[in-house]
Structure formats: structure tokens, C-alpha cells
Amino acid sequence: MAHKLWEKNFEVNKEIERFTVGRDRELDLYLAKYDVLGSMAHITMLESIGLLKKDELEVLLVELKKIYQLAEDGKFVIEDGVEDVHSQVELMLTDKLGDIGKKIHSGRSRNDQVLLDLKLFTRHELHEVVDHVKILFDELIQKSNQYKDVLMPGYTHLQIAMPSSFGLWFGAYAESLVDDMFFLEAAWRMTNRNPLGSAAGYGSSFPLNRQMTTDLLGFDSMDYNVVYAQMGRGKMERNVAFALATVAGTLAKLAMDACMFNCQNFGFVHLPKECTTGSSIMPHKKNPDVFELIRAKSNKIQSLPQQVMMIMNNLPCGYFRDLQIIKEVFLPAFGELEDCLQMTAYIINKMEVNEHILDNPMYDPIFSVEEVNRLAAAGMPFRDAYKKVGLEIEAGTFTPDKNIHHTHAGSIGNLCNDKISALMDENISRFHFEKVASAVEKLLG
Numbered sequence: 001m002a003h004k005l006w007e008k009n010f011e012v013n014k015e016i017e018r019f020t021v022g023r024d025r026e027l028d029l030y031l032a033k034y035d036v037l038g039s040m041a042h043i044t045m046l047e048s049i050g051l052l053k054k055d056e057l058e059v060l061l062v063e064l065k066k067i068y069q070l071a072e073d074g075k076f077v078i079e080d081g082v083e084d085v086h087s088q089v090e091l092m093l094t095d096k097l098g099d100i101g102k103k104i105h106s107g108r109s110r111n112d113q114v115l116l117d118l119k120l121f122t123r124h125e126l127h128e129v130v131d132h133v134k135i136l137f138d139e140l141i142q143k144s145n146q147y148k149d150v151l152m153p154g155y156t157h158l159q160i161a162m163p164s165s166f167g168l169w170f171g172a173y174a175e176s177l178v179d180d181m182f183f184l185e186a187a188w189r190m191t192n193r194n195p196l197g198s199a200a201g202y203g204s205s206f207p208l209n210r211q212m213t214t215d216l217l218g219f220d221s222m223d224y225n226v227v228y229a230q231m232g233r234g235k236m237e238r239n240v241a242f243a244l245a246t247v248a249g250t251l252a253k254l255a256m257d258a259c260m261f262n263c264q265n266f267g268f269v270h271l272p273k274e275c276t277t278g279s280s281i282m283p284h285k286k287n288p289d290v291f292e293l294i295r296a297k298s299n300k301i302q303s304l305p306q307q308v309m310m311i312m313n314n315l316p317c318g319y320f321r322d323l324q325i326i327k328e329v330f331l332p333a334f335g336e337l338e339d340c341l342q343m344t345a346y347i348i349n350k351m352e353v354n355e356h357i358l359d360n361p362m363y364d365p366i367f368s369v370e371e372v373n374r375l376a377a378a379g380m381p382f383r384d385a386y387k388k389v390g391l392e393i394e395a396g397t398f399t400p401d402k403n404i405h406h407t408h409a410g411s412i413g414n415l416c417n418d419k420i421s422a423l424m425d426e427n428i429s430r431f432h433f434e435k436v437a438s439a440v441e442k443l444l445g
């Protein structure tokens, strides 16, 4: 029962404690490094306004850096009886430094502390997600260029429709990631604002220098209004979840296509056997479980915004313990998405394509529009050409000319992958990751 930051002169009911602490002792481990970083910035600011002595600040920073290193090495633990990461860090400081450790919490509440931890964690993870998206993007563009001349059937209603190509198919998913990056950028921008100093949600009578902690932590700006800063809890998670969900949507669709195209009835793509899984009963099986798991995990991530909203949507302004539960769905989502992105890039790299799909005459009708356009270009009215080709197909006398000429922007013969890549580079350059990295490096000394 020891070590409760708010414990006074009565003991808390054990069942109440178990229920209210919930899964914090496990989930707060995601936040440990960031809790320490936040404390380093906070106490540096406290010293500057006279709430800590210079030598006190120095010993505290030394200890905090050690705790940061522990967390970095995966050795940070929340001890039995300690309720959360904030309490654990403070306990470690007071164990080591006595009363000095108790001074770090002036002008702060666990409400703005956890807000800050969540923002620093999310900011870090968004950078990771962007890096993983870029790796997958490059893989897709590479495959698109490699197979730009390999045709495949395009479908509408899952009925064979028109010629498409592997260049278009791979490139389409690359461009989808360009749009997803707009959401990640918006998520990053709202995450990269400093809530520290809002305290319990109403500020403090100490003359806190919020600009100083904003600069020390490399934030673009602060969440100025202290009531709004607290309102950001849940809102940030929801909006970031939308960004993760749009990336996951791209992955889920790609995975669905890949499962279908890998099926023997299509046979458009092939996975090397070491990238498939077997069956315990059917000796011939080589299943695309990787894509199936990417599909399911990505679908799960697409439910994240709804899960966050169901937890926080109807809360009035101000802190509520409800917000704690968001951590359970939000914190693990980044690792899961990053894993899916990494596996997708890996498996796309290994994927082989069938270069002779269209040799099968069952696909001949996909060239019908090519023929109609050829006749129309030679002067026959479009409707007449359409009818002529239609009747030939019905009569089984249609023989397609498979030499197609698509030249406009974004078509089979003109993929514009260079333009798509330029958009991606431009999107990534707007994050200014270097600014954040140098602030964090400086703070850690």
C-alpha cells in the first residue's frame, strides 16, 4: 500500500485500488522514457523561476538521466504497490535524494504529466510509422517500375473489365500512402504542441515559463489555453487513431488483393514457399497467412478511432478517469501497425508476379474497349464501334490486338511514379523531425 502520491491519513480500500489502478502498471511502461524527459524539462524550468536551487536541479537531472537509461534498456519497472509511472519515477528520486525528489511536482499535476507523456510517446511513434510507411512506399514504387510492362486484367464488380498492369497495381498502393501521409502530418502537428503547465486543467499560481518547456522538448508551440490543453486528452488519441486507421486501410486492401491474386483461380502473384504456411491435414497447402494476418490486424486498427470515441466522446471538459482506459487500446496500436507495415514491405519484396496472365484467352474481352477506341479513332461513330465489337464478342469471333497504347498521366504507359515519389518526399519534409531530435538530444545532454 506504500507510495501513493496522494495518500493522506487513511488507507485506501484494496479492491478500490485494484480496480482504479487497472492496467496502468503495465501500460505506463510505454510512457516511462517520456515521463522522465518531461520531468527533466519541467524541473529545468522550475529552477529558472526560483522553485529549485541550481545544485538541486543538477543532482535531479543526473538521477533522471539514469532512470531514462534504465527505461531505454527495458529495465524500468513499476514496483509492487506503486500505482503508475509518475509515482514510480518520483519514488526513485526520493529514495535516492530524499526531500529534493519531492520538489519536482510543483506546478504540475498528473493530469498534464500524463498528457505530456502521451504526446511525447505519440510523437516518437508517429516518426516510426512515417519511416515504416516510406520503406513500404519505396518497395511498392520499385515493384511498380520493375513490372510496368506486365499486364494484368483490371476488374469492376469482380468481372474482368479492362487491361491493367502490375505497374499500376503496385503504384496505386504507393500513391495511397501519399494520401495517408497527409493524415499522419495532421496527427503529428496536433501532437507536437505542449500541454505541460496546464496542471490539473486550470493552470497554476506559480509563474510557470511554458515557452521554456515548449522549447526544451522541441514542440512547435504550446496548447495555450489550459482548459483546451486538458481537452486534448482523448481528442489527440482519436485524431491520431484516424491517421493510423487510414494507413491500416491501405494495408488491409492491399492484403485482400494479394490473398485473392495469390489464389489458384487467379494465379497472378506467387509467394515463395518459405513465405507461406502449411496445413496439418492437407499436404499440398501453401497458405498466404501473412497477408491474412495483415488484413485482420489492419482491420482491427481501423476500429481504433471508434474505440477511442466510445470511451471519450460524451465527456464534458475537464479531466476524468475514463481517459485512463484509452491507453489500453491506443498505446499498443503503434507497435501493431509498425509490425504490419514492416511485414508488408518484406512480403511485397518477396512477391513474384505471373508475366503471362493474359495468354489465357478467357481474358480477351478486356481488350474490347481498346478495339472500340481504335475504330472510333479511325472515324467510326463510337456507338457503332461499340455495337460492332459487342456483336463480335457475342459471336466468339473477337480477336484482340494486345498491343495497347495508354499515354495519359497515370495510365499504364505513363505511371508518373516520379511525380508520386516527389509528392511523398515533399510530405515527409514537412515533419521537420530533425528539430525534435535535436531538442531531445540537447535535453538528455
Ligand code: ARG
Binding pocket: 024, 084, 110, 111, 114, 319, 321, 323, 324, 327
Ligand atoms: N493514470 C491516470 C491516467 O491515465 C493518471 C492521471 C491521474 N489523475 C487523476 N486525477 N486521478 O489518466
